[in-house]
Amino acid sequence: MEKLTDTEIIRTILDGNKEAFRLIMDRYAPMIFHLVRSYEKDETMAEELAHEIFLKTYERLDMFRGESLFSSWLYSLGRNHCYDYARKNSRRHNVITEWSDAAEMEAIHADYDPEEGMIASEYSRQLGVCLERLNKTVAEPLMMRYREGMSYEAISKELGVTVSALKVRVHRGRRELKELMEKVQ
Known part of the structure; x- marks a missing residue:
């Protein structure tokens, strides 16, 4: 079977x-x-x-x-x-x-700058909002490439598009994401 x-x-x-x-x-x-x-x-x-x-x-x-x-x-x-x-x-x-290791947590705490942490957190939130605004045809390949670490070949097979078409979508998605992020900031 x-x-x-x-x-x-x-x-x-x-x-x-x-x-x-x-x-x-x-x-x-x-x-x-x-x-x-x-x-x-x-x-x-x-x-x-x-x-x-x-x-x-x-x-x-x-x-x-x-x-x-x-x-x-x-x-x-x-x-x-x-x-x-x-x-x-x-x-x-x-x-x-x-962080499961207390010593590692202490080292991070010693170097932690609350202002930088707040800036990074806000940037991450804005990035998520902007990603949700993107068209699915460009957002999906972006997430697969950069969040999931998939290769262009694996993504093209998954989405049923050629590698060159996929690269165009990723490029377009990055450009649109950059434009959205610039408007938000």
Whole structure:
């Protein structure tokens, strides 16, 4: 059964074999976990996010139309879930949880300039607002390239566009983001 295509596995699941979803999870867990770790560094929370993504995938499996690769559909669903997670948690994020080593925290505290911290925090907030204003066709590749660290080749495959078209979108997105940031500041 492991040699089945994604479409065949999905058909099997939709026909009532719920156990076949394990094949989807086994096949795509590394991809989803890599995606989730770009949004959440805490391993326990990352595992929980990955679990939520697979649960959402299972619940929406009948919505997959086969117009794109299943991996692209799953990745988009996962990325959107991570965006929502990041948006919800950006307000509640506590910087201290990022640092588990007390000695490292003390060193940071000794060099910490509250004014610089406030400036960086405000810049980050403005950047998020400006990214949300961008058209999805340029915002999505920007996030995949710079936030998730994906290569142009991987992004072009994911979005179904050529590498040259993707580079144009990224360039346009950077230019539009810069213009928006200049207006905000």
